[in-house]
Each structure stands twice: as structure tokens, then as C-alpha cells.
Amino acid sequence: MFTRHSTRGPRLPLAAVLPLAALGAVTACGTQQAGTVTAGGTQLTGVHWSVDTVTVDGRPTKAPGGAYVEFVSDERVRGNYGCNHFDADARVDGDSVDLGRAQVTEMYCSDARQRSFEKTLARALGERNTVKAGARGDTLTLTRSGGDTVTLVKRRDTALFGTKWQVTGVMSEGTTSSLPKAAQGRARLVFDKDGHVDARLGCNTGRAKATVRDDRITFGPLTSTRMGCFGPAAEVEKTLRAVLTGEARYTIRGDSLTLEPSDGKGPGVSLTAP
Numbered sequence: 001m002f003t004r005h006s007t008r009g010p011r012l013p014l015a016a017v018l019p020l021a022a023l024g025a026v027t028a029c030g031t032q033q034a035g036t037v038t039a040g041g042t043q044l045t046g047v048h049w050s051v052d053t054v055t056v057d058g059r060p061t062k063a064p065g066g067a068y069v070e071f072v073s074d075e076r077v078r079g080n081y082g083c084n085h086f087d088a089d090a091r092v093d094g095d096s097v098d099l100g101r102a103q104v105t106e107m108y109c110s111d112a113r114q115r116s117f118e119k120t121l122a123r124a125l126g127e128r129n130t131v132k133a134g135a136r137g138d139t140l141t142l143t144r145s146g147g148d149t150v151t152l153v154k155r156r157d158t159a160l161f162g163t164k165w166q167v168t169g170v171m172s173e174g175t176t177s178s179l180p181k182a183a184q185g186r187a188r189l190v191f192d193k194d195g196h197v198d199a200r201l202g203c204n205t206g207r208a209k210a211t212v213r214d215d216r217i218t219f220g221p222l223t224s225t226r227m228g229c230f231g232p233a234a235e236v237e238k239t240l241r242a243v244l245t246g247e248a249r250y251t252i253r254g255d256s257l258t259l260e261p262s263d264g265k266g267p268g269v270s271l272t273a274p
Contacts, residue, residue: 037074037092042133042140044071044092048254049140049152051082054120056148064114066168066272067121068254069152071097080256081118083109083178088125097142098128107169110181124150157252158273160212165189165257170239171268183232187240189271191217199244202237203229208244216262218247239267 037045051067053060069079074092077099079085084107089100102122109115129142129150140152167187169176179187183202190198197210197219206224210217222244229237247262260268 037071039092039095039097039131041095042131042137044097044140045073047071048155048157049079050155050254051079051121052139052151052153054117054124054148054150056120056124061117061120063121064111064117065274066256067117068155068256069125070253081121083107083111083114083118085176086122095131096128097131099125102126105176107176107178109178110184121150124148155254158255158257160250160252160257161191161193163190163273165191165271165273167236167240167269168272169270170236171258171260171270176270179236180232183236186233187236189240197244199224199240201240202233202235203227204237206244215249215251216247217250217259219244240269242266243269 036043047070049069049071051063051069053062055061064082066080067082069077071077071090071092073090075090076088077090077097078087081104084105086102086104088102091098091100104122109118124142124144127144129144132141132143133139134141138154140154142150142152165188166185167179167189168184169178186200187202188200191210191212192198195209195211197208199206199208199222201224204225204227206222208222209220211220222241243259243261243266248259248268249262250260251258255273257271257273258268259271
């Protein structure tokens, strides 16, 4: 499923495409996360920057949900193009950001507009950009030499509780695939502070105890309806039922949530806040 792929021009060597789980591991290595990085007078590190719009030839395109950029250090940037995740070398110098080699997942993205946006954003980020911060420091505008821009908005991590988390992808063996069109919008989770999760599983609905501690969620027995399920929605439901069994590790970045088995065995799911 993964091949060699780069979002950079030919002057840089290609970077091997890695499974999603490996992208997170790369950014945790060495001392690259140490210190605070600023550009254009605004702190870049420690902030989840959601992609708002990309403007090419004067024409703005609104980003799909889930597109974001995180500055891990002055030498590394990671994020999501709108469907696929990326991890890239970077050089942050004064008021400029220059992304180098990018390691990119190759998820199947069924939405044609999403695929088109990914290509546009990857090209926009794939060369040196000047950085200009908004007056309140809650926006960044990255501008290429030709005048094309990427607008980023500072976004806090969405709360786990009370959010209608829409299932958008299935994770297996370190890779993530977006849901087939027939199953999109069919599954979601809502966690409450009383220690339960309400689930739309794909076909059926259910409820289970959900005890949250640190970055782990321990699920109790799932009580659900018993409608017959067929096709893609049934496959999503099967995966979600497996995730809601035992203990899962969760991660929230901006409006994105991932749930994976804490022992690393079995499938996981990626979810997005509305």
C-alpha cells in the first residue's frame, strides 16, 4: 500500500512513505522538540494550527476538516493534508519556514475535492514560505514567492467529552484508510463525563461504560441494538465493536481523535469533530 513518495521538488531525495504510527515515532526522536520556536513574532511550537484556506492564483479554497500543521521543532513539521498525514524536515529561520523531505501516508481518499486539495496544499507547503502572524497571534499566513498563501488558525484540542466524534478512518497494522463512501457519516462516538460512551456503530446504536485515565480508555460491555448489517457499514461496525472492547489508547490533536488498542493488537479508528 505504501510506496516512495515526496511532496518536494526534484532537488531533494525522495523520503520513504511510513505507516501512520511511524510518523509519530519519528517526531519523538532526539532533541528536536526542545525549546520554543517562533517566526513572524508568533510562537509556532506547542500549537495545533488548523489549515483554514489555501489561495492559489487569487482563488481561495476552504480546507476540509482535519487538515492541520504542527511545528515540532525548528527542524521538523508534521500534519495532515486533509486526508493523508505527513512528516517533513523543516528549516525555520526568522520569518520564514522551508519544508524539505516529507514522509507521507498513502490512505485511499474517496472524495475527489479532498484529493485535489491535498495536492494543492502539498505544493504550497513544499517550498520556502514567509510567515506573517495575525494581530492577535491566532492566525498565520504562509506566503510563497509567487504570492500563493496558506492561512493557518490556532486551534485548541477539542474536548473528549460531549463532542460528536465522527468516524472517518480505520487503522490497521500501522496504516489508516478512509471510510468507503457508503459508510461515511454512519458511525460516531459521544463520551460523557459520567463515564459512558454512546455509539452509532454503523448500523446499530449502543452504549458502554468508558473509564478515562490519562491517555487510556477502558470500555465495559457494550449494550446495543441488533439490526442486521451488510456492506461497508457492517465492516465499520465490526471494527468499532472491536475498538470498544477492553482498553484503548486515545490521542487528540486539534479536531482529530484516534483510538487504538493499548496493546497494539487489533484495529483502531480515526475520528473528527464537526
